[in-house]
Amino acid sequence: MIFRLSDRNMANDDIPDLTLETRQGLPDALRVLLAEYPRIGWERDPGFDGLIRFWLDRHVMFRRILDTLRQGTEALIDKDDSPERYRILVSRYGGMFVNGLHEHHTIEDTHYFPRLAQRDTRVARGFDILDRDHHAIDADLNAFVAGANAVMMQAEDRDALQNAAGAFRDQLISLERNLNRHLLDEEDLIVPIILKYGTKGLG
Template sequence: MDLTLAQRDRLPDALRALVAEFPRDAWDAHPNYSQLIAFWLDKHLSFRRLTKMLADDTDKALAGLLDPLQYQRHVSRLGGDLINHLHGHHQIEDAHYFPVMATLDQAAAAGFDILDRDHHAMDGLLNGLATDANAVLQRQLTDKNGLTTATSTFQNTLTDFTRMLDRHLVDEEELVVPVLLKYAPEQFR
């Protein structure tokens, strides 16, 4: 099974044992469900919302339903938020959360290695997203063809990025939350 972010459609079954023990639909009712878990899941939801808003605005811009200047402002604000918050989120996970969680459950440790590799892959994807967003932002509003071409390229990059981001977020949630529910480490309460 190819476990790279671009190729996998889920984590291997061996790494999904805890999510089978702690199914997603029962997480918030578990006694070890904490404010940290709620905050962390909400952060993931915010990334999904930002990509959806960017995609919706891009569709509207390409259909001529959103003023080009307004579209550029949205790309700047929403794209900047997405990129900056994802970088920060991944840095905290890699430096603080994942190393501790990997020691709590030996069977899940390989999953944290996969998630760490995802973060490195996401760095490249975020750079590509930023490059294509900047191409939209640098187009003169009078260059309608150039702006449309840059917007179409950004749309394609965003679509691929969103697919891989969602794959990563789902896999991360299905590994991290069950570990936190099972072990309730004191430092993450």
């Protein structure tokens, strides 16, 4: 299976001090609602079930898929798994990850972010940061697709497969780091907004 990722328009106006690759979290000015609704109390809040739980479950799924792919790639590199089983793993989870994450981000960009940004002007700028993250992650996904395809095309040559898997592992590590930073910041921004203002108008 060869993966393809739909093109998205790349943003040129980045925020240097808050780029996905370098930031350690959202600035305090965008965490005002998180102070009111800290993570430790989310699941006890009556507004947690429904949309928030579903949305966070999707984030858990993306993290687990990447972890499964990285562990599988490391097992192949260590020769603890067969090329046949490894290609099945990449084919199954690679397509699921790319398609699922792309769809998830598209829905956020076109539906949720514009509506949520209007609910509290104090944190509205955070949605510009999250949108820029999506463009940065698209670049990681393009590298992921190229790496997955390189692995899938090495059907017979074990040495070539090992080399392709090594490069793919490096891409997975970078993608895991960037995606986790984005998901954590997105959760810290969005969950408190929904807990405070509810889900009306979000569909």
